[in-house]
Amino acid sequence: MVYVLLAAGLSIIFGVMDVINFAHGEQFALGAYFAFAIAGPLGGAGFWVALVVAPLLVGVVGMGIERLTVKRLYGRDPLYHILLTFGLVLIVNDLITSAWGKSAQPFPIPPILDQPVALFGFNYSLYNYGIIVFGSALALGTWLLLNRTRFGMIIRAGSEDREMVRTLGIDIDRYYTLTFGFGAALAGVAGIVLGAYQNVSPTMGSSVIIPAFVIVVLGGLGSFRGAVVGGLFVGLVQTFARTYAPFLEGLIVFLLMISVLVVKPTGLFGTSVGAGDHHDGALLHGSGGGVLSAETRAKLGYAGVGALLVVPLLAEVTGVTYSVTLLEDILIWALFALSLDLVLGYAGLVSLGHTLFYGVGAYASVLTLMHLSPSVFVALAVAVAVCAAIAWGVGYLSIRVSGVFFAMITLGFAELFYNAVFKFDFTGGPDGLFGVDAFYGLAGLGVDPGEFAVPLGPFVHDGGVVQYYFLLAVVVGSYLLARRLIRAPFGSVLQSIRESEERASFIGYDVTAYKRRAFVVSGGLAGVAGGLFAADNGYVAPSFLHWINSGEVIVMTVLGGMGTLYGPMLGAGVFVAAEDVLSSYIDQWQLVTGVLFVLFVIFVPRGLVSLSRTVADHPLFESAVGGRFRDRVGEQAGVTDPEVDRRE
Incomplete structure (x- = not known):
C-alpha cells in the first residue's frame, strides 16, 4: 500500500x-x-x-x-x-x-x-x-x-x-x-x-x-x-x-x-497519450551557440592539452599534488560524459542507465587484472569488448522503443545489473573487489607504477605520473576517435536522426541500425571510463552501478552543452571541480550545486558553450547594445539572423 x-x-x-x-x-x-x-x-x-x-x-x-x-x-x-x-x-x-x-x-x-x-x-x-x-x-x-x-x-x-x-x-x-x-x-x-x-x-x-x-x-x-x-x-x-x-x-x-x-511499452493499462506526446520541444544541443570560431576552439583545445601535460610538474614544484588526483577524476568523468553525448547529443537517445556500462567496465577491468592479466591494456580491451557486447544486447531490445520508454528500459537494465552484483561471490558482493595492482605494458614489457621512480632535479616522480599520462592519452584519443566518427557520414546520419527520425527513415537509412551502432560505441567508451577509474584506484564496488551516476553524467552533458563532444567534457570539469571546491568549504554544497543547476536548466538549456549566445539574446542585453553584439555572435558561430537577412 x-x-x-x-x-x-x-x-x-x-x-x-x-x-x-x-x-x-x-x-x-x-x-x-x-x-x-x-x-x-x-x-x-x-x-x-x-x-x-x-x-x-x-x-x-x-x-x-x-x-x-x-x-x-x-x-x-x-x-x-x-x-x-x-x-x-x-x-x-x-x-x-x-x-x-x-x-x-x-x-x-x-x-x-x-x-x-x-x-x-x-x-x-x-x-x-x-x-x-x-x-x-x-x-x-x-x-x-x-x-x-x-x-x-x-x-x-x-x-x-x-x-x-x-x-x-x-x-x-x-x-x-x-x-x-x-x-x-x-x-x-x-x-x-x-x-x-x-x-x-x-x-x-x-x-x-x-x-x-x-x-x-x-x-x-x-x-x-x-x-x-x-x-x-x-x-x-x-x-x-x-x-x-x-x-x-x-x-x-x-x-x-x-x-x-x-x-507492451505503454504498460498494462497505459495508453500512448501521456507518454510525452504533449511536448513539442526538442533536445537543445549547444552547437553553433558560442562566439568562438572552429579554429579558435581548436587552438584552445591544443592549449588545454598542453596545460594538462605540465600539471604534474607544476604540482611537484608548488606542492599541490592533490590537483593531479582531481584532474584524473575530471578526465574520467569527461570521458564518461563524452560517451553519453554520442547517443544523447547526436542520436537523441536519453539513456537513464548509462552507468551500467561504466560499472560493468570497472568490474570487467578489475576481474581481468585479478584473474587474467595484470596489464591495464588487456583489462581495458576486455572492458570495451564486454561493454560493447552488452550495449548491443541492451540496444537490440531498448531501441525498439523511444522517448520516455527508452529512458526507462535503460534504467531497468542498469538497476538489474546493480542488484545482480550483490548476489555473486566473484563480484565481491556488497563489498566489491579491492587491492588490485596494474601493470602498464604487455608481455612483461612496460612500467610497474609501484616500482617506477624518475628523479627530475630535486623532485622524484613516482608511478602516479605514469597513470596520469596514460589516462590523459586515452581520453584525448577517445575524443579524437569520437570526433572522427561524428565528422564521417555516420555522424551526419546520427544528426539527421536527431533532427527528424522520420525524414531520415524516408530517405532510406536504417534508423534503428544506426542508433544501435552509436549505442555500442557509446557503451564501449563508457566501459573505458569505468575501467580506467577501477585500474587507477585498484578497486570496484556496487556503487559504480548506482543510478545516481547516470543522473550526474546527464547533468554534466547538458551543463556543458550536448551535441558538441567538447561541451560535455567541459561540463564534467566544471561539475567535478565545483563539487570538490564547494564540499571543502561548506557542508551544504549539494544545495548550492542543485540551485545552480536548476538555474542552468531553466535559463541556459544549451549549456555552457552557448552561454555567450544566451546572454546576447537576452532582451535586456539586446536593448542595451542594439543587437550589434548579438549579430557578431551569430557571424562568429556561423548562425544568421533571418531578420538581418531581410533587412539586407
Whole structure:
C-alpha cells in the first residue's frame, strides 16, 4: 500500500503534466520528516495531527516547486524535467540533512496502534492492518476524485488535450499546480506511513524512487489504475521473492519491467497519450551557440592539452599534488560524459542507465587484472569488448522503443545489473573487489607504477605520473576517435536522426541500425571510463552501478552543452571541480550545486558553450547594445539572423 500511494502521485503528475519527477522520493522523505517534527512536541496525539498536517505542507511545497521551476519547462522535451527534478533532489536532500541531520531518527507510532492482532492465522500489529485499510481508503478516495468530480474531469481532459481545455476558458495552469501539489501530498502520506513503520532517514527517498518508477512503468505511465495494480503487484512479488527465492529479490521486478517495456511499452493499462506526446520541444544541443570560431576552439583545445601535460610538474614544484588526483577524476568523468553525448547529443537517445556500462567496465577491468592479466591494456580491451557486447544486447531490445520508454528500459537494465552484483561471490558482493595492482605494458614489457621512480632535479616522480599520462592519452584519443566518427557520414546520419527520425527513415537509412551502432560505441567508451577509474584506484564496488551516476553524467552533458563532444567534457570539469571546491568549504554544497543547476536548466538549456549566445539574446542585453553584439555572435558561430537577412 505504501508503493500504491507513492506510485499514484508519481503517475498522476506524469499523466497530466508529462513531468518525470525524480524529486518525488524526496517529497516522500519530506513528508516523513515533517510528521516527525510535528509529532514530537505534541505527544500521543502528535501522530494523528502529523498525518493530516504534514501531507498538506508537502503539497504546498510541491505547488511552490511547480510554480517556480517546473512551470517554466512546459513544452520542452521530458529530459529537461528529469534534469530539473534531479537538481531538486540535491536541494531537498541537503535541506533535510541540514535541518535534521544525517542519522536515522525513530518515529514511534501511537501505543494503541502497536497492539498485536491475530487475523486469519496471521499475527501482526494493528498498525500493519491499519496501513492496508488507510492506504486502500486513500486510493479509493483518489480514484473518486479523478473520476467523479469536476476537478478530476478537468485534469483528465487536460491530459488528453490541454490546448482545448485552455480554449474553453479554463485556467489549466492552476490545475497543473494543484495536481503537482496533490501528487506530492500522496508521496508525503506514503513517507509518513513508512517512516512510522521503520525510521525516518535522509536516504529513504532515494531508496524508493526507483521501485516507484518500476511500478508506474509496469502499470502504465500516467495510469492511476496501473499505479494501484502495479504497486500491489510489485509489493507481492518482492515479498514472495524474499520468502521463497531470496536470490531473485531485487532482480525479478526489473526483469518484469524490461519484459513489459519490450512487449507492451505503454504498460498494462497505459495508453500512448501521456507518454510525452504533449511536448513539442526538442533536445537543445549547444552547437553553433558560442562566439568562438572552429579554429579558435581548436587552438584552445591544443592549449588545454598542453596545460594538462605540465600539471604534474607544476604540482611537484608548488606542492599541490592533490590537483593531479582531481584532474584524473575530471578526465574520467569527461570521458564518461563524452560517451553519453554520442547517443544523447547526436542520436537523441536519453539513456537513464548509462552507468551500467561504466560499472560493468570497472568490474570487467578489475576481474581481468585479478584473474587474467595484470596489464591495464588487456583489462581495458576486455572492458570495451564486454561493454560493447552488452550495449548491443541492451540496444537490440531498448531501441525498439523511444522517448520516455527508452529512458526507462535503460534504467531497468542498469538497476538489474546493480542488484545482480550483490548476489555473486566473484563480484565481491556488497563489498566489491579491492587491492588490485596494474601493470602498464604487455608481455612483461612496460612500467610497474609501484616500482617506477624518475628523479627530475630535486623532485622524484613516482608511478602516479605514469597513470596520469596514460589516462590523459586515452581520453584525448577517445575524443579524437569520437570526433572522427561524428565528422564521417555516420555522424551526419546520427544528426539527421536527431533532427527528424522520420525524414531520415524516408530517405532510406536504417534508423534503428544506426542508433544501435552509436549505442555500442557509446557503451564501449563508457566501459573505458569505468575501467580506467577501477585500474587507477585498484578497486570496484556496487556503487559504480548506482543510478545516481547516470543522473550526474546527464547533468554534466547538458551543463556543458550536448551535441558538441567538447561541451560535455567541459561540463564534467566544471561539475567535478565545483563539487570538490564547494564540499571543502561548506557542508551544504549539494544545495548550492542543485540551485545552480536548476538555474542552468531553466535559463541556459544549451549549456555552457552557448552561454555567450544566451546572454546576447537576452532582451535586456539586446536593448542595451542594439543587437550589434548579438549579430557578431551569430557571424562568429556561423548562425544568421533571418531578420538581418531581410533587412539586407
